[in-house]
Amino acid sequence: MSEVQVVAPLFPDVTQLDLTGPIQVLSRLPGARISLAWHEVAPVGTDSGFSILPTTTFEDAPQADILLVPGGQGAFALMDDAAALDALRRQAAGARLVTSVCTGSFVLGAAGLLRGKRATTHWASLPLLEILGAIPVQERVVRDGHLLTGGGVTSGIDLALTVAAQWYGADTARRIQLGIEYDPHPPFDAGTPESPGADPDQVARTLEKVRRGRGPIVERAAARLPGAPDRY
Template sequence: MTSPVNFVSLLFPNVTQLDLTGPVQLFSRLPGANIHLAWHRLEPVATDSGFSILPTTTFDTAPQADILMVPGGQGAFELMDDALALDFVRRQAQNAKYVTSVCTGAFVLGAAGLLEGRRATTHWASHPLLELLGAIPEQARVVRDGNLITGGGVTSGIDFALTVAGEVYDAATARAVQLTMEYDPQPPFDAGSPARPEADQDQVRRSMAGARDSREPFVARAAARLY
């Protein structure tokens, strides 16, 4: 893709900030990248980490995205009831080269009707709920289905962003940014997913039950509007 490249991400209250800031940090290192954070208004938006982030544009003034991204967090489920936000996602997706999400941002894409019959992933705790929105859930760090690229939970956003960089630019450019950011993960514990040997399976069961109880009503309402 020739420069400039517009990366447009939703920014919304109670976003998981690393879902947003991890990929955005990587995207900002790419040649010709223009980063746009879109919300209803140009005022500070509180994240789930105790600090706020300023939008750079509104739904009405945002440029057409080359790469549209929706990050996750509990706020993503509340966003599923926001008709204006969903309309923005649909409009942007029509002409975006890539439509993408990180973590539970996939549910916003689903609520906008963009996951029907498409393979997608999200955070493991909410993964089974994707099917309610017509998606084909796939357990993976990053899943690509045509121009749809979805990342798993939170830290998967870095792998996701490198995947997007490789698609939009090329592998050499993605590798150069990976080196610049010293992305060379070597975690001191082996509990990073339910499948890892040190993962606490009681925690897995509690987290999945909690996610189902707190998030399924939002997903069910969105599914009812779609079908």
């Protein structure tokens, strides 16, 4: 059975579920080999208060069949990391699937990989994707050719099951879903801004905070892209 190389950057302040959720699914693909890459093999702190150990460096990582870019606040620092962006561009050029979870899509955008592509991200940051030339789509998982992007955090499991079905068929994806007992029944209906239990004030505050805090970072990344409009 041929190997399936899954490569994901592991960076400081990553939202760990963006990474570990889909990796739990993808690691169950027949022949899967998981590589978590950073500049050095040393513990990397997540946004959940614990660290994860990379398995390789960007230079030594195998060529990905599936490139997975997680999100988190650290993704916005990664947008200013030229070496990391170069490594991801090289990986994306040879990957059969390029994927992201949550704000990992902004890293793809900063690498110039979202121009003219339909893509999604966490609802609070979705309006900012357009700055990077993407076509924002408010859906759980969005596919545009060999590019798949997931919405906020927990959507990474849905994205990975979508990848599993595409790679090995729906039966394999169903077996993985059953094996991990992925059958969510949340106690509240407040998971999106449109949900009945969502607090409109929280939505408004979050959108404004993200616009002010992340907007300038995204604008700066957009200005570095080849052929960027003068307004950037």
